Amino acid sequence: MKGLILFLRPLLVLAFLSASLAQAKLRSFDHSLSESIPSSRWIYTDASKPPGKGVINKLYLVKKAQAEGKWSRCYKQGEAAQSLAPGLRAWIRKVQLECLNEWGRVARQARKELQKLLLAIEKSGALDQDPSRKVLLKTYFKSQFLLLGKEVDSGSRASAWKRIEKIQVWESYLAREELGDLYFRAGELAFVEQKLMGAYNFFSRSQNHRKRPEIEDKLSIIQKAMPQLKVDTETLKPKDSATTNVSLKYSEEENKLVERMQRSLDAKDLVSAVEDGVRIIHKFPGSENAEWAEDQILSVYLGLVGQSDHRFELFRQKILRFMKEADPKRLKHWAVNAWARGAFEDAILISEMALNKLSPHPDERKLLILAANSAVSAGKYSMAEEYYKRLVHGHGGSSQAQEALFRLGLLFFRKQNYSQSAFYMEKLLATEEDSDFHSKAMYWRWRAYQKLNHKEVSEAAELLIRRYPLTYYGLRAWAEINGGQLNWKRDNENSKGSVEKAEFFLASTKLRASLTFTQFENQAWERFRLLLRAGWLEEAQEELQNLPEPVSPEQKIIYAKWNGRAMNHYSSIKILNEVWNENPSLRTVETVRLAFPFEFEDKIQKQAQRYNLSPHLVRGLILQESSFRPRAVSPSNAYGLMQIVPMTAQDIARFLKWKKPLRLPEDMFNVDQNIRFGSSYLSRMVNAFDGHVPLALAAYNAGIGRMRRWLQQRPDLGVDEKKLDSSPESEIWIDELPWKETRHYVKAVVRNYLIYQMISEGNITLKNPVWKVLSAPEK
Numbered sequence: 001m002k003g004l005i006l007f008l009r010p011l012l013v014l015a016f017l018s019a020s021l022a023q024a025k026l027r028s029f030d031h032s033l034s035e036s037i038p039s040s041r042w043i044y045t046d047a048s049k050p051p052g053k054g055v056i057n058k059l060y061l062v063k064k065a066q067a068e069g070k071w072s073r074c075y076k077q078g079e080a081a082q083s084l085a086p087g088l089r090a091w092i093r094k095v096q097l098e099c100l101n102e103w104g105r106v107a108r109q110a111r112k113e114l115q116k117l118l119l120a121i122e123k124s125g126a127l128d129q130d131p132s133r134k135v136l137l138k139t140y141f142k143s144q145f146l147l148l149g150k151e152v153d154s155g156s157r158a159s160a161w162k163r164i165e166k167i168q169v170w171e172s173y174l175a176r177e178e179l180g181d182l183y184f185r186a187g188e189l190a191f192v193e194q195k196l197m198g199a200y201n202f203f204s205r206s207q208n209h210r211k212r213p214e215i216e217d218k219l220s221i222i223q224k225a226m227p228q229l230k231v232d233t234e235t236l237k238p239k240d241s242a243t244t245n246v247s248l249k250y251s252e253e254e255n256k257l258v259e260r261m262q263r264s265l266d267a268k269d270l271v272s273a274v275e276d277g278v279r280i281i282h283k284f285p286g287s288e289n290a291e292w293a294e295d296q297i298l299s300v301y302l303g304l305v306g307q308s309d310h311r312f313e314l315f316r317q318k319i320l321r322f323m324k325e326a327d328p329k330r331l332k333h334w335a336v337n338a339w340a341r342g343a344f345e346d347a348i349l350i351s352e353m354a355l356n357k358l359s360p361h362p363d364e365r366k367l368l369i370l371a372a373n374s375a376v377s378a379g380k381y382s383m384a385e386e387y388y389k390r391l392v393h394g395h396g397g398s399s400q401a402q403e404a405l406f407r408l409g410l411l412f413f414r415k416q417n418y419s420q421s422a423f424y425m426e427k428l429l430a431t432e433e434d435s436d437f438h439s440k441a442m443y444w445r446w447r448a449y450q451k452l453n454h455k456e457v458s459e460a461a462e463l464l465i466r467r468y469p470l471t472y473y474g475l476r477a478w479a480e481i482n483g484g485q486l487n488w489k490r491d492n493e494n495s496k497g498s499v500e501k502a503e504f505f506l507a508s509t510k511l512r513a514s515l516t517f518t519q520f521e522n523q524a525w526e527r528f529r530l531l532l533r534a535g536w537l538e539e540a541q542e543e544l545q546n547l548p549e550p551v552s553p554e555q556k557i558i559y560a561k562w563n564g565r566a567m568n569h570y571s572s573i574k575i576l577n578e579v580w581n582e583n584p585s586l587r588t589v590e591t592v593r594l595a596f597p598f599e600f601e602d603k604i605q606k607q608a609q610r611y612n613l614s615p616h617l618v619r620g621l622i623l624q625e626s627s628f629r630p631r632a633v634s635p636s637n638a639y640g641l642m643q644i645v646p647m648t649a650q651d652i653a654r655f656l657k658w659k660k661p662l663r664l665p666e667d668m669f670n671v672d673q674n675i676r677f678g679s680s681y682l683s684r685m686v687n688a689f690d691g692h693v694p695l696a697l698a699a700y701n702a703g704i705g706r707m708r709r710w711l712q713q714r715p716d717l718g719v720d721e722k723k724l725d726s727s728p729e730s731e732i733w734i735d736e737l738p739w740k741e742t743r744h745y746v747k748a749v750v751r752n753y754l755i756y757q758m759i760s761e762g763n764i765t766l767k768n769p770v771w772k773v774l775s776a777p778e779k
Helices: 002-023 054-067 071-082 086-104 108-124 132-154 157-168 176-192 196-209 213-225 252-266 270-283 288-304 310-323 328-340 344-357 364-377 381-394 399-414 418-431 438-452 457-467 472-480 519-534 537-544 553-565 569-582 589-595 601-610 615-626 646-656 671-688 693-702 704-713 728-736 740-761
Strands: 026-032 485-487 512-518 763-765
Touching: 026 519, 054 071, 054 086, 054 519, 071 086, 071 108, 086 108, 086 132, 086 519, 108 132, 132 157, 132 176, 157 176, 176 196, 176 213, 196 213, 252 270, 252 288, 270 288, 270 310, 288 310, 288 328, 310 344, 328 344, 328 364, 344 364, 364 381, 364 399, 381 399, 399 418, 399 438, 399 728, 418 438, 438 457, 438 472, 438 728, 457 472, 472 485, 472 740, 485 740, 512 519, 512 553, 519 537, 537 553, 553 569, 553 589, 569 589, 589 740, 601 615, 601 671, 615 671, 615 693, 615 740, 646 671, 671 693, 693 704, 693 728, 693 740, 728 740, 740 763
Parallel strands: none
Antiparallel strands: 026 512, 485 763
């Protein structure tokens, strides 16, 4: 009897929900932060026991079949789940479509089932109303395009035209790429049927939405068959910077210069090529050829950067003399690229060329900060100081001037001129609130005050903790004035200075929020809870989008909790940061734990132990890299939890003597494999720098080659990777790194490491270095 009740409970909930909402349009209720919201992670664990019974079990079977690539079973299990979970029919249909799409690529039977399912969805009216339309439409289009492609390829033209007309009804919902594909297929059909004018029109419309090289060939054929058509195939060709742009569109003189430059490039006569390239830029500045020449000159120049042979240095000097004749805009472009390549002295030189060409230069502030930061990276401190002061005096109030103030303060700290360091940090803090450099300026001002025995040293530390308690620098200050202890509750006996005022820091509080949902929103809330219990996490995340926007800080925290339960920690952390900025007193033990989740624990522990790393470090890196999103993809095509780019993945596979061929990006979306690969690589970085964790993290983020080159260029840094030291003097280099992302990344991961320690252990004692972790080569 008990089993029957458990089986029927979800159905009874849905039935009760439908009945109650028929009588009342609104539902108001309170939700506590401590209230349990069951959420299954079965899809990421090795447990064989399914979550729950009844409808939860049926949903589990559908998703399990999909995860295992058993497409036929997935579809059939979905049919069985329909009657038990009518409120989730749209989600079940979506998963069925996804499974049939995969199956239908190779099996005719699957395509027949797909046809039937699409008709059933259309007849049900699911596409006529939200939220089911929102859930189904994208997958519905994908299914229609799959069938359309098969019909065109098999010559079923009548069926294909009908399908095109059906898809066109939803034209306003299609993405540009989808419209391009639709009209390309229509063009193919018309072309086969020898309806050349129609084919021309369809191909042209397709090209407007999505460029495809095949279209150029088709239009050329049509043009030959119908000479009356004026098809400008030149505009359809993709631009290739490696080839010349000789054309009737350009003058004879321009064409000759371009041809001569190309011949010089082919003959490796680089100096002549650059000389002609500058002539093209001078004489034809608005031409496409000027852009082509600019790119070629940059490629030639960058190819010489870093070459140690004396002959290459002579080439470089000659090329730089010709480059000097270019216009200021192109010089700025070259300076930026030289800096990005690590050619800091050349970046200074080219920046000066641009500044001397045009005064005042429209990009003067950007060129000055580029030259100044390049001078620091080249170890030319006096030159950097001059550039920074030009910014402060001539461009006050600009973001570049604010950065210059911070950089001057840092520069003087390195020179051990602590009074000047404090002066510039104070000036920045007095003129700019919450800039990118605000928290760092507060930290280095405090450190300068310490060196000067300043009377306000304790107040400077307190202010840093109050404003930025969860930053790396805030935690350092917190521990230092708390007797080396990092914990959730301050111990007044160990405190130093006037610190009782900060007693609210990380105080615990019981939090509740009042919520009011409409009938539509309440149904979404119930679907969200049911999907969570079944482990349909991505679908649960989507249902949260149907809930009303949270208004109060308390409501936002509850929403952050719900996002976290659905494994959308990225949104959860974003919401919590917003709340803490609005109301710092809500920065509690409970809310901090929401922002520092524990996911994939067994897998992290296993790989951390295998590579002799602290699991807190692995966990902290994953949080920073992907916010625990297994399928995260960065703009640079880094994949998965630990954000591994394809080249690094191949390198790791060779190092591990991986027997299976890599399938990218799919293998890096696999949680086990990603954590294994990422932990192995992190361990290699730590070992490469003799246990110096910040250097290892910088190498993990920026690349070990770039880090090694930068360190070789900066012997003045005083960074000794064999000396594990986290004193301020030994960590100033982190804020001097030339890569903004890496500067933030190193401190953020170490911060995460420390907070995960606090969460796990409650109270930790920081010793020098604060980031020391176990590390040894793989056995």
